[in-house]
Amino acid sequence: MHEGGFFYQAFVYLSAAVIAVPVxxxxxxxxVLGYLIAGVLIGPFVFGFIGEEGxxxxxxxxxxxxxxxxxxxxxxxxxxxxxxRSPILxxxxxxxxxxxxxxxxxxxxxxxxxxxxxxxxxxxxxxxxTAIVLQTLSEKGLLKTEGGQNAFSVLLxxxxxxxxxxxxxxxxxxxxxxxxxxxxxxxxxxxxxxxLRTLVVLGVIVSIIVSGKYLISxxxxxxxxxxxxxxxxxxxxxxxxxITILMTEVGLSPALGTFLAGVVLAQSEYxxxxxxxxxxxxxxxxxxxxxxxxxxxxxQLIINNTGLIAIIVLGLVIVKLMVLYVIGNFFxxxxxxxxxxxxxxAQGGEFSFVxxxxxxxxxxxxxxxxxxxxxxxxxxxxxxxxxMLLNEKLIQPYFGTKKEEDREADVIDEQNExxxxxxxxxxxxxxxxxxxxxxxxxxxxxxxxxxxxxxxxGLKVFYGDASRHDLLNAAGAQAAKLLVVAVDYSDKALExxxxxxxxxxxxxxxxxxxxxxxxxxMLDKDLHGVYREFSDVALRMAAEALSLIGYRSNQVHRSxxxxxxxxxxxxxxxxxxxxxxxxxxxxxxxxxxDLEKMILDDIESVAKDKDLGWDITTIKEEFAPIIKKLKEExx
Amino acid sequence: MKVLILFAxxxxxxxxxxxxxxxxxxxxQGVTFHDLYEHYPExxxxxxxxxxxxxxxxxxxxxxPLFWYSTPSILKEWQDLVLEHGWAFGSQGNxxxxxxxxxxxxxGGPKQAYQIGAFHNLTINQLLTPLxxxxxxxxMITLPPFVVHGTHAxxxxxxxxxxxxYVGLLKTIVDDKLDIEKVRKLDYLNHYLIKEEx
Numbered sequence: 001m002h003e004g005g006f007f008y009q010a011f012v013y014l015s016a017a018v019i020a021v022p023v024x025x026x027x028x029x030x031x032v033l034g035y036l037i038a039g040v041l042i043g044p045f046v047f048g049f050i051g052e053e054g055x056x057x058x059x060x061x062x063x064x065x066x067x068x069x070x071x072x073x074x075x076x077x078x079x080x081x082x083x084x085r086s087p088i089l090x091x092x093x094x095x096x097x098x099x100x101x102x103x104x105x106x107x108x109x110x111x112x113x114x115x116x117x118x119x120x121x122x123x124x125x126x127x128x129x130t131a132i133v134l135q136t137l138s139e140k141g142l143l144k145t146e147g148g149q150n151a152f153s154v155l156l157x158x159x160x161x162x163x164x165x166x167x168x169x170x171x172x173x174x175x176x177x178x179x180x181x182x183x184x185x186x187x188x189x190x191x192x193x194x195x196l197r198t199l200v201v202l203g204v205i206v207s208i209i210v211s212g213k214y215l216i217s218x219x220x221x222x223x224x225x226x227x228x229x230x231x232x233x234x235x236x237x238x239x240x241x242x243i244t245i246l247m248t249e250v251g252l253s254p255a256l257g258t259f260l261a262g263v264v265l266a267q268s269e270y271x272x273x274x275x276x277x278x279x280x281x282x283x284x285x286x287x288x289x290x291x292x293x294x295x296x297x298x299x300q301l302i303i304n305n306t307g308l309i310a311i312i313v314l315g316l317v318i319v320k321l322m323v324l325y326v327i328g329n330f331f332x333x334x335x336x337x338x339x340x341x342x343x344x345x346a347q348g349g350e351f352s353f354v355x356x357x358x359x360x361x362x363x364x365x366x367x368x369x370x371x372x373x374x375x376x377x378x379x380x381x382x383x384x385x386x387x388m389l390l391n392e393k394l395i396q397p398y399f400g401t402k403k404e405e406d407r408e409a410d411v412i413d414e415q416n417e418x419x420x421x422x423x424x425x426x427x428x429x430x431x432x433x434x435x436x437x438x439x440x441x442x443x444x445x446x447x448x449x450x451x452x453x454x455x456x457x458g459l460k461v462f463y464g465d466a467s468r469h470d471l472l473n474a475a476g477a478q479a480a481k482l483l484v485v486a487v488d489y490s491d492k493a494l495e496x497x498x499x500x501x502x503x504x505x506x507x508x509x510x511x512x513x514x515x516x517x518x519x520x521x522m523l524d525k526d527l528h529g530v531y532r533e534f535s536d537v538a539l540r541m542a543a544e545a546l547s548l549i550g551y552r553s554n555q556v557h558r559s560x561x562x563x564x565x566x567x568x569x570x571x572x573x574x575x576x577x578x579x580x581x582x583x584x585x586x587x588x589x590x591x592x593x594d595l596e597k598m599i600l601d602d603i604e605s606v607a608k609d610k611d612l613g614w615d616i617t618t619i620k621e622e623f624a625p626i627i628k629k630l631k632e633e634x635x
Numbered sequence: 636m637k638v639l640i641l642f643a644x645x646x647x648x649x650x651x652x653x654x655x656x657x658x659x660x661x662x663x664q665g666v667t668f669h670d671l672y673e674h675y676p677e678x679x680x681x682x683x684x685x686x687x688x689x690x691x692x693x694x695x696x697x698x699x700p701l702f703w704y705s706t707p708s709i710l711k712e713w714q715d716l717v718l719e720h721g722w723a724f725g726s727q728g729n730x731x732x733x734x735x736x737x738x739x740x741x742x743g744g745p746k747q748a749y750q751i752g753a754f755h756n757l758t759i760n761q762l763l764t765p766l767x768x769x770x771x772x773x774x775m776i777t778l779p780p781f782v783v784h785g786t787h788a789x790x791x792x793x794x795x796x797x798x799x800x801y802v803g804l805l806k807t808i809v810d811d812k813l814d815i816e817k818v819r820k821l822d823y824l825n826h827y828l829i830k831e832e833x
Contacts, residue, residue, distance in 0.1 A: 561679045613682070613716040622725050 012049045013057075016042045017287050032136050033385040035287050039294020040382075050295055058292035062350060063244070064285025065131045067278055069159070069255040070240050072134065072152070073262020074275055081263055087150050091331055092157020095345075099126035099323045106319060113369065116172040120364045121373065123165050124356055125316055129349035130155045130255070131286055132384050137344065140388075147337030150328070151344045159255045162351050166358060173363045204250050208243065208257060212264030220270045224448040224463060236277040269451050272444070272464045272474045279470065289350070297378045298371070305372050312376040317383065320346040336396055343391040347384045348377030415476040416442045421466035421496050422487030423459075424450060426512060426533065430484055431459070442475045446487070467495035469503040477504045482528075485511035490518045497525055523572065539564055558612045636811050638666045639692035640739075643699040643710045645672055652741050652786040653700060655794045656801055663802065665809035667692060671709045678712055685717040686730070694735035694808055695775070697766070700786075701742045704755075704762045714769060723773045735808070735815070736770040737778035737824060738763060739801065743787040760822070776815065781824040800825060 016038035024034025042049040050057075076084075104122030107113060113121075133151055134143070142148040192200065216239065223235045240258050247257035265271060302309050321342050328338035353374060360370045418434060418441035420427045427443070434441050443461040445451050454461045464471045466487070477483070483500050487493050493511055500507050510529035513519040522530040543560045547553050640660060644653050647670075661668040669688065675681075689695065699706050721727045740759065748754040749762075759782055770777045781804060783797045804827060807813045818827050 558679065561677060565679075613680075616720070619720045619725070622720070 009050065009057075012042055013288060013291055016049075016291060021287070029389065030136055030139055030385050031287075032132055032139070032290055033382070035290030036294040036382045036385075039291035040297060041294075042291070043295030043297065045297070045299035058289060058296060058353075061285050061289035061292055064282055064287075064289050065350065066244055066254045066258050067240055067282035068131065068134060068286060070258035070262040071275060071278055071282055073259040073264075074266050074271055076263050077266050078263055084149065084153050087153035087331070088157050091150055091327065092154045092161075094327055094330075095154050095324065096126050096158060096161050098327065099320060102319055102323055103316075106315065114174050116174050117365050117369060120169060120172050120355075120359045121369075123168075124352045124359070125320075125348050125373075125377070127158045127162070127349045127351045127355075128155060128320075128345040129347055129381050129384065130159060131289055131350055132347070132381050133344050135286055135290075136385050136388055140392075142340060145337060145340065146333060147328075147340035147344070150331075150333065150337070151341050154345060156256075156259070158349070158351070159253050159259075162355070163251065163253055165355060169355065169359050169364055170362045172359075201250050201252060204246060204252070204257075205260065208246075208260050209264050212261050216261075216265060217268050217270065220268070220274075221448055221452065224270070224273075229465075232273065233277045236274050237281065240278065269455055269461060269463045272462045272471055275474050276464070276468060276470045293350070293378055293381055297382070298375050301371055301375050302379075305375075309372050309376050309379070312372060313379050313383070316348060316376060316380055317346045317387070339391055339396060340388075343387050343395075344384070346387060347380040349381070352377040415479050416440050417481045418442070418484060419444065419466075419472070419475050419477060419480050419482070420484045420486060422446075422485065422493075422512075423454060423461050424486070424488055426488075427484070427486030428454070428459075430486060441484070442480070444471070444475055446492070465492075467492060467499050469499045472496075472500060472504065477507060480504075480507060482508045482510070485509060487512075488514075490514050493518065494521060497522065497527065501525065519571065520574075535564070535567070555612060562612065636665070636694055636735075636808055637692040638694045638696065638805060638808055639688060640666065640668050640696045640698050641671060641710065641713065642668060643671045643697070643707045643713075645707050645709070647672065650700070652783060652789060652794050652797075653698075655798050656739075656741070656783070657698070658798075660802075660805070663805060663809070666805055671713060672707075675709065678709060680709075680713055680716050682716050682719070685713065686719075686722060689717070689734075690730060692734070695731075696737055696739055698739040699741075701740050701762075704757070706766075718769070718773060729774065732774040734775050735778060736775040738766065738780040739782075740780050741783045741786045743785070745785045746782075749784075776819075778815070778818060779821045779824045 017035060020038030020041065021031050021034035024037060025031060041047055044050070100119075100122040102122075103125050104115075104118050107118035107121050108115060111118070133155060137143045137148045137151065143152065220232070220235065223231050239261065243257040243261050244254035247254040265274060268274075324342035324345050325338060328341045333341060356365065356370050356374055356377075359365045360367060365373075416439075418439060420431050420441045421444050423431060423443040423445040424447070427445070431441055431443055443454075443459065444464050444466045445454075445461050446463070446465055448463055451461050451463045462475065464475075466472055466475070466485075472483075477500065483496075483504075485493050485496050487496065490513070493513070497509060497511060500509055508528045509525075510531070511522050511527055512533050513522050513530050514533055519530055519532050539560050543556045546556045546559075642653075642657060644650055647653065657668070660666055667688070671680075697706065697710055699710060705711070718724065718731075719728070722730050742749070742759070744755065749757065749759050751757065759780055763780060767777045781801060804813075804824060807827070813827065818824060821827065
């Protein structure tokens, strides 16, 4: 059945995802569960489209977790990370230690396994699944709540804790396996003395931070200058993969490395662009990862050991749930956040697979112990979205205190009411005026030179193409109220308008137009305002011209406004009648005719003085005879 | 009877009393609330549009805070431009004939300050002379003003009292229940209810 070809595999995975995920979403189960179900369906135990190679796919797809951490880093300003230091070290540390000890204790009490095995199991099962939890939380938009942030902190600590645990496991060996099997991270660096090794590790971390700050941004600037989109994507991928290799070389967690790089780049002007480039890869790989987890669930084993595995899963979830809840309470989390935190993290994680197979290789556990555990971990991961749904729908409404006003303000995101696309001379005037009135807008610009310059002047301008809906989304279009289109290129402006209208119909849009044709096209789009870029300036200059040859300023000023109003109404009429015209030539000829007519009209009547007010011609006509009569009578 | 309120406050964002007075007025049945400074930030008053509005209503109210014993400048501009000869006045100008007219004024000082010999030396009614004569020239029926005194220091519940009185007055006018002959003799329109009971 497994033809084995790359395309065949890709076809199976992609169709499973494309079918299962929308169905799961429709049922309110979330995408993670959809992927997992898809995995189970195509796995060896249901349809059997894929066989054991699912394991390799899983290892490959774990790279999605690395990318996810990079993206999470991009969303975190360093200052915010510093604020999170206490939950990361405190909450994370306590969670890993307490959960390990309690699981270790339970295993000791309820089984006859040796203490070394029990300890390995404790350490392994204390970890939770970064991939499932972060994906589910961000899909539900809960990542920035207190519970979400704390869950993230714990997961981050666990990602780091894996490394010492990996180093520690071989010491727990109970059976002689000949030579101890090394984990793949055992590389050249292990031959170095411990002091040197620490130095190398520290050096790598520092170099990531320093180069992120001083090297990567200029490099991206150079690449952006080529204006080749795919090159930028390639560079972003290169960055993530490069860090992964580097971190693996020195035996550190690649997720930690890319996370750090993400944090450093969070302040870069290319943040939104990087986000948009990496996001689809991350999404696909994570999806693949979840499918692989689903496919790897060994149903034969589960059927043979139903009772045992049910007890392990139930025990694991309940113990972790309680430990997390108590710790959360101890750290002063409010009820609803604490419930989210506890239910979110009550599962085994993808690291459990790695640690268990490593422990197996090193003779810390036996196959009969490890296999049911691996199955249980996979099941507990699959249960997570369901548990969170249970919490959200059944438990939270009764016990949670949903106090929205208590929620901490989002510090991570730049979320403004107004987005300005195009921040050249035109857009920056708009931005400055808004700023002068206390309204901060999110600025997007496509010209790297311009972005650099404005950044140097202290303005937070983001580099990116606003006609891409994902970039608009990253700029906060979902929550914004108004989009100001001020870009220089007409086609681009129209593209941006189309994207925004399609994906963010709630946004009000006002736009700059350069030519008559743009103006007509934009009027057709039914925007909140279309502004011909030279009309106002030209009119101001015309008014000034009249003043200079002796007209009174007030008269000229009023005439200008009258003219402008008339002009705009006239153009709207042309647009309305434009649809009836068939050919382009006819159309342009008509525009010229209309223009002529407009000019002649103006000469005839429109801006005549008497329409500008304070006209006493008729008063004179009515009262002058009466006054004359009175005078005559007096004399 | 349909009521048109021409509201003029150049610094409405800083206002306290008028904010309450004006709040939700546009929701009232039969009342059109027209905010001149909001509508014409550049003073380019649309004469035809304003005249159309006037024609559609039977009672016209100028509502404004007192500035230099007079209206804010846009209301003067409005008069200059909208009340055209041959439309509002003159032998052919009868469009406003028979319509009611009065002012709703907020003033910082108390009523005692607006007396002959007191701080301001003139009463509100004396200060309104040019406006009353303008209305007379346009053949309108002028009513006494509705005045909120002492806005420089006013408690919130007191503002609400005025608001309730004002809304009550507007409803009475809309329902055609105002005894015009009776209230014309009043000093301020504020007392229309009290006098009714007497």
